[in-house]
Amino acid sequence: MDRDRERRARGEASGPVANGRDRTDRRVWMGDGSARRTGGTRLIPTGARKPALSGGSLPPTLGKARGAPCWLSLASRDIRAAEEFYSRVLGWCHVPLLGSPRRPRSLALQAGKPVGTLSETASDLGVYAGWMPYFAVEDVDVTVARLHERGATVAVGPLATGAGRVVVAAGPDDAVFGLREQAPDERWTVGEGPVARLELLTRDIFAAALFYGGALNWADSSCDCCEVEYVDGQILVRDGLRTVAALRDGTPPGLEGRHRWHACFRVPDVDSAAAA
Template sequence: MSALDRAGPGTPCWVSLLTGDLPEAQRFYGAVLGWTFRPGSLGEDFSVALADGRPVAGLGDVARSFGVAVSWTCYFAVDDANLVASRIRERGGTVAVGPVALGHGRVVLAADPAGAVFGFWEGEVMRGWRIGSGAAPAWLELRTRDAFASAVFYGEIFDWDKRSDICEVRYEDEAVMVRAGDSTVACLRGGAIEAAPDPRIRPRWHVYFRVDDVDKAVEAALAAGGAVEAPVGSLENEREAALRDPEGGIFTVTERTGC
């Protein structure tokens, strides 16, 4: 059986750390999240992180070659990368990289009109990988200035409104929830300010990884040379913390099961 599959257009299909030092990134995330690693199918600059033998995320030593900052990036599945890239430009977004051929697909890195960076992928994806399921990230969250304007942008480029059988968009408590099947896979929340110097409140897609004990993850991150970006917080007795790896990649560890 192939390890690859097709994902519903417009749905999150992968997350990857764009790093400038792959061995260092593996050391840090192995210590903090307990991941192991295997070579990726895209070449020696890529590896796949595993939790209990299941794929969690990708790591690519491409930050310098792509000319982008070290960061966690989420990717959405598309049928036609050229079409989506043109829609982004037409709606005030920016296409920074691509489409670039990688393996059996094509990848694009872009930014929405508010400046939040994201990617999309045309081609086969990792079989069984799904936000909120198994070892995959718990969820994705866009923190931006205007959640509703962002929902219109992403809805139009990914056809969320035309593909309600795949993605369902709901407005709840001043946030936009994107559901695929029976799971909320992404949240879009307003309030960030584009010009703010603090990266925690700039428009940004955040990746949440589930852990059994947030405090232990924080201790491991500090011991491995990382930093705490936001103090440990609690919501309904479930804890989370925003962390920064030694190269500057920001991510969140959480004990929660959904956004």
């Protein structure tokens, strides 16, 4: 398949791929150097070291804290090209879901484990194209009120779905994310399995931590919520003993200072996947 078409499917412009690597754990960016409208994809080796926690490195658990990531979705300009790309690079299979002919949808699976949903969006609608995380909340109305108080914009919802109500919003830094009252698939996890973690690259991690911490009740000891910790220049978000998200300083290749949530996926070999 034409590589330029694949990049357009992910909301990227054509041109040479710019792979920015973190030498400590052999990560690689998958994306075009001039990408403007998409959240990036990062590949992490299956055996990559995990961020250290206080008291040493601990094994993952299966906690389901409020405010934790609970799902991923990809809005693509060309879903078929996106499916072929992720099948070739990451070995995913795709199961068609109900949707309109103009907006096909599919469920991505890796070794039988759910990764997220892919959907096609028309390029002339100006809809965000890229990966978007959803965070678990008990009541979207309460959380939406907190978002408004903190300068966020609610773009979609609340909408009733078969898996609870859903909201799509953008923070003060324009990073797009969603809220869900119920995870679409309880088998989905982050911190283990195909989804290694979610990352927000921003120029002010402390402002981002205040926004998301206040809106999603991170570090609220009065409820079953996520915990946060500042480690090695980044803010880690944990669900139980799993690191599920990180807030990091910087901007990804090609996004020109735009703040985005990025999905990190595990692969056995980064170089082989990047060359696929």
